Amino acid sequence: xxxxxxxxxxxxxxxxRRPMGDEDIxxxxxxxxxxxxxxxxxxxxxxxxxxxxYPMVPGHELAGIVTNVGAKVTGFQVxxxxxxxxxxxxxxxxxxxxxxxEHKCLKENTxxxxxxxxxxxxxxxxxxxxxxxxYTNKMVVHYKFAILIxxxxxxxxxxxxxxxxxxxxxxxxxxxxxxxxxxxxxGLGGLGQMGVRIAKALGAKVTVISTSTAKKELAxxxxxxxxxxxxxxxxxxxxxxxxxLILNTIPSYHNYVMYQSLLTSKGIQIILGLHAxxxxxxxxxxxxxxxxxxxxxxxxxxxxxxxxINLCDKHQIFPDISVVPVTELNAVYSKLDxxxxxxTRYVLDIANTLREDIVCDAPPPKIGxxxxxxxxxxxxxxxxxxxxxxxCC
Ligand code: NAP
Ligand code: ZN
Numbered sequence: 001x002x003x004x005x006x007x008x009x010x011x012x013x014x015x016x017r018r019p020m021g022d023e024d025i026x027x028x029x030x031x032x033x034x035x036x037x038x039x040x041x042x043x044x045x046x047x048x049x050x051x052x053x054y055p056m057v058p059g060h061e062l063a064g065i066v067t068n069v070g071a072k073v074t075g076f077q078v079x080x081x082x083x084x085x086x087x088x089x090x091x092x093x094x095x096x097x098x099x100x101x102e103h104k105c106l107k108e109n110t111x112x113x114x115x116x117x118x119x120x121x122x123x124x125x126x127x128x129x130x131x132x133x134x135y136t137n138k139m140v141v142h143y144k145f146a147i148l149i150x151x152x153x154x155x156x157x158x159x160x161x162x163x164x165x166x167x168x169x170x171x172x173x174x175x176x177x178x179x180x181x182x183x184x185x186x187g188l189g190g191l192g193q194m195g196v197r198i199a200k201a202l203g204a205k206v207t208v209i210s211t212s213t214a215k216k217e218l219a220x221x222x223x224x225x226x227x228x229x230x231x232x233x234x235x236x237x238x239x240x241x242x243x244x245l246i247l248n249t250i251p252s253y254h255n256y257v258m259y260q261s262l263l264t265s266k267g268i269q270i271i272l273g274l275h276a277x278x279x280x281x282x283x284x285x286x287x288x289x290x291x292x293x294x295x296x297x298x299x300x301x302x303x304x305x306x307x308x309i310n311l312c313d314k315h316q317i318f319p320d321i322s323v324v325p326v327t328e329l330n331a332v333y334s335k336l337d338x339x340x341x342x343x344t345r346y347v348l349d350i351a352n353t354l355r356e357d358i359v360c361d362a363p364p365p366k367i368g369x370x371x372x373x374x375x376x377x378x379x380x381x382x383x384x385x386x387x388x389x390x391x392c393c
Contacts, residue, residue: 001135001326001354002055006044009364010329012356013055015132016125017140023121024140025076026068027084030351031323032134033061033159035190036251037086039336040274041114043367048375049279051130053114059134059348060086060112061159063149073143081149083309085162086299088112088131088145089122102145103170103299121145134159135326137354147305150313160190160319160345161309163299168195168247169308170300171270172202175245179203182242184262185224187249188215189336190345191272193320195247196222198308201315207239209246209259211339218320218343236262243267252371253277260293260391271296275372280382284392294392321345325353333365 002013020026038058040046062084066076076082090097090105097105109115110122113133117123121142122131149158168191177183181204185195188210199206200223207226208219216227228235243262246269250256253275260269271278271294281296300308311317322344324332332346348354373382386392 001329002057003042004054006042007364008039008042008330008333008367010135011360012358013057015055015057015128017138018123018125020068020070020140022070022072023142024070025066025073025082025143025146027062027064027082027139027141028067029062029064029134029137029139031063031156031159032059032348032350033163033190033321034059034329034332034336034346034348035061035163036336036340037163037274038133039333039367040251040372042333043370045370045372046274046374050114051116053128053130056114057132057135058113059136060084061162061164062112062134062139063155063158063162064139069143076143076146076148081151081153081155081158083147083149083158083162083305084112084134084139084141084145085147085166085305086112088115088141089117089119091119092144100303101301103301135329135348135350137350145302147302147309149309153309153313154318156323156347157318157321158309159347160194160321161312162305164190164194164319164345165198165308165312166300166305167191167272167297169198169311170304171245171247171297172199173304174297175268177202177204177245181205182207182244182264184209184243184246185249186246186259187251187273188219188343189249189251189340190319191249193218193222193343193345195249196224197317197319198311201311201317207243209239209262214341215343222320246270247272249273251275253373256294257389257391263293268293268295274374276374276378276382279374279379280386283383284386287387288393292393294386319345321347323347323349325349327353327358327360327362330362330365333367337365337367
């Protein structure tokens with residue numbers, strides 16, 4: 001399922017995967033989660049900072065079954081449950097890659113979609129120049145970028161762990177969240193709900209900060225201890241100075257500095273949503289010698305992805321998902337663009353619904369104006385704002 005331009009009108013397309021190499025794994029796709037990043041990419045929200053190519057096939061929460069392994073593949077066999085997350089290659093030679101942090105590759109990792117085959121393990125086929133993601137029947141991936149899904153873990157739940165899960169797990173684990181820690185999860189959508197569950201499994205007390213009371217029930221179902229409505233002044237004042245770590249998953253540009261008041265004196269807010277604030281936070285922290293109390297985080301390593309799927313299996317952590325036919329993609333994009341009212345993670349039922357005879361006649365999604373401000377100018381303005389803000393460092 002691909003789209004031809006930034007209207008995100010998904011249609012059935014016939015595109016090609018590269019032939020299998022000795023170190024490749026072939027995957028029969030079963031499910032793919034739909035991340036808000038798919039919408040940002042397809043709708044061109046990242047156009048100021050990233051190359052764009054259409055047709056685009058997003059999807060970086062892949063789950064399927066191994067159907068073939070190259071002669072040099074280790075760790076995977078035909079019949080295994082397998083996942084692929086946000087990257088399919090990196091240089092594997094820089095100091096970050098060698099330390100097992102491929103997601104921080106100094107030469108930039110290769111995205112599962114819209115990535116360039118710079119290091120030779122992410123070749124594409126046909127006329128396509130950039131990688132094609134998981135809204136597809138078949139995937140070919142280098143074995144070093146594949147994740148073994150425990151057999152006991154439901155495959156339809158596993159895709160969301162590959163991006164949403166690891167994106168939350170990585171900062172929780174990096175910042176040493178454990179029993180006694182106080183964690184705030186800001187925005188209860190696909191990432192947020194995984195964040196609540198994983199932080200609870202690590203022993204933290206979790207506060208969900210949401211725009212309305214609508215998701216209180218979901219928050220409590222995920223295991224949250226406290227629920228704060230961000231538009232309620234009294235509730236925000238009540239939560240002042242209580243949180244060691246806030247994971248901010250709000251997808252559009254907003255006043256994130258206002259949430260600093262909820263932190264303890266050494267607390268840190270991590271921006272995860274793809275907007276100018278995330279880019280500014282990325283530059284601010286190194287500029288102040290790593291002392292910024294507004295930081296960013298991006299996905300996680302292959303090791304962390306394997307750790308988090310194992311953790312989810314061990315603690316029976318399951319995301320709240322809605323399995324939908326691929327013909328509903330346009331409707332899903334409309335829902336994600338309007339704040340994901342139910343907080344669910346939509347998961348495409350590839351195995352049962354991605355067939356040559358499907359009819360893709362749904363109207364294009366309703367997508368509002370781009371509020372992410374991801375241009376070089378807006379990022380510099382944001383950085384200047386942060387440097388002069390006394391609550392950030
Ligand atoms: P999602 O399912 O659409 O959920 C986002 C949640 O944020 C919504 O459910 C809503 O929660 C809240 N929200 C939405 N619009 C808002 C607004 N204008 N103001 C305040 N709150 C708002 O999205 P997702 O898949 O979790 O992704 C969240 C963000 O993380 C996206 O920007 C995505 O691209 C990014 N992301 C980043 C990384 C990374 O590596 N840094 C990885 C994956 C995704 P409430 O109803 O509770 O307020
Ligand atoms: Zn994602």
